[in-house]
Amino acid sequence: MIRTPLTRWFDLTTPIIGAPMAGVAGGALARAVSLGGGLGMIGVSGTATAGFVTEQCAIAAESELPFGVGLMVWVLDDRPDLLEATIAAAPSLVSVSFGNPAPYVGPLHDAGIAVAAQVNTTDDIRRAEEAAVDVIVVQGTEAGGHTGRRAMLPLLQEAVTLTDRPVVAAGGIATGRGMAGALVAGAAGVWIGTPLLSSPEALNSPAARARVRAAGGDGTVLTRAFDVAQRLAWPERWPGRALANEFSRTWHGREEDLSHDLISSRRVAEALRTGDLEHAPVYAGESVGLLVTERSATDVVRELDAEAEKALRAAARLVGS
Ligand SMILES: Cc1cc2nc3c(=O)[nH]c(=O)nc-3n(C[C@H](O)[C@H](O)[C@H](O)COP(=O)(O)O)c2cc1C
Structure with a gap:
């Protein structure tokens, strides 16, 4: 023990x-x-x-x-x-x-x-x-x-x-x-x-769990994009580590543009409602490749x-x- x-x-x-x-x-x-x-x-x-x-x-x-x-x-x-x-x-x-x-x-x-x-x-x-x-x-x-x-x-x-x-x-x-x-x-x-x-x-949903099991250790991104899209008041010094997806590949590093893009914001809100995991955040750390x-x-x-x-x-x- x-x-x-x-x-x-x-x-x-x-x-x-x-x-x-x-x-x-x-x-x-x-x-x-x-x-x-x-x-x-x-x-x-x-x-x-x-x-x-x-x-x-x-x-x-x-x-x-x-x-x-x-x-x-x-x-x-x-x-x-x-x-x-x-x-x-x-x-x-x-x-x-x-x-x-x-x-x-x-x-x-x-x-x-x-x-x-x-x-x-x-x-x-x-x-x-x-x-x-x-x-x-x-x-x-x-x-x-x-x-x-x-x-x-x-x-x-x-x-x-x-x-x-x-x-x-x-x-x-x-x-x-x-x-x-x-x-x-x-x-x-x-x-x-x-x-x-x-x-x-x-x-979390069974689909999110399946996605996490399929992800590799190189597949995460540390980004503010999801917070900016959702207009969340997260202080800037704490970005979020999530599985990279279509949304993060499009917007990570372009958060200033994203803050004016209402269509993308709506897309994330919709994705959170419908469980679209290419546009909603799936938060996970670098050890995710060990989870199978x-x-x-x-x-x-x-x-x-x-x-x-x-x-x-x-x-x-x-x-x-
Ligand atoms: C999906 C998810 C949601 C999290 N939500 C919170 C939270 O609400 N409050 C908090 O203090 N930390 C939160 N964290 C961070 C964890 O407390 C913790 O620091 C982290 O999971 C530890 O690292 P690991 O993911 O590599 O095990 C979250 C982490 C994940 C993966």
């Missing part, structure tokens, strides 16, 4: 957190991750209602195991109802990412809820530390969904030298060897999103844990006596 400060804190059997993924990670996915011994999280988008939060948390809570909720700072500033609904649902962990977490740490701590924040730069690490964030999640540019521009491994090594708080690695981890590598580099756990994109408990079968999130977590334990034992044998 792998034991770290993270497993001890949340009473987990493996130091794996299922990433909060808006549109993909609802209560059923979070519950499945927690049943595998990790900590499953629910992703809350900018258009989610407080009712969605309450409903999905009730599903996750059925397992009577720890679960978490992932909120976005730039959304919360105008949506205090999402924070209130989250606190009322009493998750074990809440992440406040993509913005300054400081204003939200106090209210969550007052409710007895631990706080995580994804960080993408050295300054972000310092800001999270100063804000008394409990779990600092280093999110590399390899990650699926919205992310920064720095690679995970150098940022992880910096984080563990800058803070004594538990640091969790996010971005590109999809095998036991990868997980073991992050733990050896100093992480107290791993935060996985892309490996859960083909699980039947997810909220549809598997329960519980099995994904259990297998990752077992393989990581094997890899850690093998790594120890590299050292001569």
Whole structure:
């Protein structure tokens, strides 16, 4: 069994957190991750209602195991109802990412809820530390969904030298060897999103899951095009990593033109409604090429844990006596 400060804190059997993924990670996915011994999280988008939060948390809570909720700072500033609904649902962990977490740490701590924040730069690490964030999640540019521009491994090594708080690695981890590598580099756990994109408990469509399984590791793009098309208020420093498709091939790098192109905006809105995956975003990280079968999130977590334990034992044998 792998034991770290993270497993001890949340009473987990493996130091794996299922990433909060808006549109993909609802209560059923979070519950499945927690049943595998990790900590499953629910992703809350900018258009989610407080009712969605309450409903999905009730599903996750059925397992009577720890679960978490992932909120976005730039959304919360105008949506205090999402924070209130989250606190009322009493998750074990809440992440406040993509913005300054400081204003939200106090209210969550007052409710007895631990706080995580994804960080993408050295300054972000310092800001999270100063804000008394409990779990600092280093999110590399390899990650699926919205992310920064720095690679995970150098940022992880910096984080563990800058803070004594538990640091969790996010971005590109999809095998036991990868997980073991992050733990050896100093992480107290791993935060996985892309490996859960083909699980039947997810909220994404069967067609999106099939597309993810067919995609190769070279097939992602880090782009603002989908946000610009949807007129979303995502801050520019966090573009999104998605599978390249016809829309991104046409508009990535031409976001200024796109911001005036109403027809293309309507096309993306329509694609999101109809499930046209050549024009709607399918967010996925660089590890997507390793995802080839549809598997329960519980099995994904259990297998990752077992393989990581094997890899850690093998790594120890590299050292001569
Ligand atoms: C489809 C998708 C949606 C995401 N949505 C969110 C979100 O709502 N909130 C959040 O904090 N992170 C979100 N992320 C980022 C994840 O929390 C995490 O950083 C990332 O998945 C880890 O890297 P990996 O995809 O390589 O495993 C999302 C990622 C994906 C793939």
